[in-house]
Amino acid sequence: MKAQTIKKIQPIIPAxxxxxxxxxxxxxHELGFAWRVFKQLIKGMRTLHFVGPCITVFGSAxxxxxxxxxxxxxxxxxxxxxxxxxTMTGGGPGIMEAANRGAFENNGNSVGCNVQxxxxxxxxxxxxxxxxxxxxxxxxxxxxxxxxxxxxxPGGFGTLDEFFETLTLxxxxxxxxxxxxxxxxxxxxxxxxxxxxxxxxxxxxxxDMKLVLLTDNIDEAMQHILTYITGNYKVKPRKKNWWLFExx
Numbered sequence: 001m002k003a004q005t006i007k008k009i010q011p012i013i014p015a016x017x018x019x020x021x022x023x024x025x026x027x028x029h030e031l032g033f034a035w036r037v038f039k040q041l042i043k044g045m046r047t048l049h050f051v052g053p054c055i056t057v058f059g060s061a062x063x064x065x066x067x068x069x070x071x072x073x074x075x076x077x078x079x080x081x082x083x084x085x086x087t088m089t090g091g092g093p094g095i096m097e098a099a100n101r102g103a104f105e106n107n108g109n110s111v112g113c114n115v116q117x118x119x120x121x122x123x124x125x126x127x128x129x130x131x132x133x134x135x136x137x138x139x140x141x142x143x144x145x146x147x148x149x150x151x152x153x154p155g156g157f158g159t160l161d162e163f164f165e166t167l168t169l170x171x172x173x174x175x176x177x178x179x180x181x182x183x184x185x186x187x188x189x190x191x192x193x194x195x196x197x198x199x200x201x202x203x204x205x206x207x208d209m210k211l212v213l214l215t216d217n218i219d220e221a222m223q224h225i226l227t228y229i230t231g232n233y234k235v236k237p238r239k240k241n242w243w244l245f246e247x248x
Contacts, residue, residue: 036134037135037138040133040134040135040138041138041141041142043131044113044131044133044138044142045142047111047129047131048111048113048129048131048142048145048146051086051088051109051111051128051129051146052084052085052086052109053085053086053146053147053148054085054086054087054088054111054146054147054148055080055085055086055087055088055147055148055149055150055151055225056088056089056143056144056147056149056150056151057073057076057077057080057087057088057089057095057096057099057150057151057153058089058090058095058143058150058151058152058153058155058158058159058162058163059073059094059095059096059098059099059152059153059154059155059159060094060095060153060154060155060156060159061090061092061093061094061095061096062093062094062156063094063095063098063154064094065098069095069098069153069154069183069184069187070094070095070097070098071098072098072153072183072218073095073098073099073102073153074098074099074101074102075102075218076099076102076151076153076183076218076221077098077099077100077101077102077103077104077106077108077110078102078103078105078106078108079102079218079222080099080102080103080108081102081103081106081107081108081109081110082106082108083222083226085109085148085229086103086108086109086110086111086146087099087100087102087103087108087109087110087111088111088112088113088143088146088147089111089112089113090112090113090114090115090139090143090158091111091112091113091114091123091124091127091130091131091132092112092114092122092123092124093122093124095153095154095155096112096124097124097126099151099153100112100124100126100127101124101126103126104126104127104128105126109128110126110127110128111127111128111129111130112124112127112129112130112131113130113131113133113139113142113143114130114131114132114133114139115132115133115134115135115136115139116132116133116134140162140165143162144165144166144169144175147178148178148229149178149179149180149181149225149228149229150163150166150178150179150180150181151180151181151183151221151225152180152181152182152183152188153183153184154183154184154187154188160191163180163182166178166180167180167208167212170208170211171204171208177211177228178211178228179211179212179213179224179225179227179228179229180211180212180213181212181213181215181221181224181225182212182213182214182215183215183216183218183221184216185214185215185216188214189214192214195209195212196209211228
C-alpha cells in the first residue's frame with residue numbers, strides 16, 4: 001500500500017515565542033496563550049474522537065528504515081492493526097514513521113500527534129490523520145487520552161519523558177490497568193535496574209511496575225498487551241452529530 005497525502009490539521013499558530021514559561025506576562029498575552037491551547041485541544045479531540053481505540057508507540061526520531069528498531073516498530077504497527085486497534089505515534093520520522101507505516105501498509109488505522117520543532121519533527125506520510133501542536137504538553141495529553149496500551153521503543157529524552165509521565169499517571173491511578181511494553185532489553189537494561197532500585201529504596205512500590213514488560217519478543221509484547229486490553233477496553237459507540245459539523 002503506497003503512502004498517501006495525509007489529512008493534516010494544523011492550528012493557527014503565531015510566530016514562535018518561547019515566553020509562556022518566563023513568568024507573568026500581560027493579561028492580554030496570557031489570555032491569548034490560554035485561547036490557543038484551548039483551540040489546539042479542541043482540534044485534537046475533534047480529529048481523534050472517531051479514530052478508534054489506540055495503542056501508542058513512543059520512540060526515537062533518529063533511526064532509519066534499515067535499523068533493527070525501525071524494523072521492529074514497523075512490525076508492531078502491523079500487529080496493532082491485526083488486533084483491530086489504531087496505531088498512534090508522535091507523527092514524526094524514525095520509530096514513529098515505522099509504527100505508522102506498519103499499520104498503514106497493513107490497511108490499518110494510523111494517526112499521529114506532531115509537534116512544532118526546528119529540527120527532525122516533520123510529519124511522516126503513513127497516516128490517515130495527523131495534527132500538529134505548538135506545545136508538548138497538549139500533544140502528550142492526546143497521545144495518552146485515546147490509548148489503551150503503550151509501547152516504549154528505544155529513544156532519547158522525549159521518549160523517556162513520555163515513559164515516565166505514563167508511569168506517573170498509572171501510579172497515581174489517573175490511568176489504570178494500561179499495559180506498558182518496553183522493547184529492547186539491552187538498550188533499556190540500566191533503566192529497568194534503576195526502576196528496581198527505586199522499589200528497593202521505597203520511593204515506588206513493586207505494584208507500580210507490574211504493568212511494565214521488558215522484552216525483545218514481539219509476540220510476548222502483544223500477548224502482554226492483549227492480557228490487559230481484553231478486560232480493560234469497553235466498546236463505547238460514538239455517534240456523529242450533524243450539529244457539531246461531524247460528517248456521517
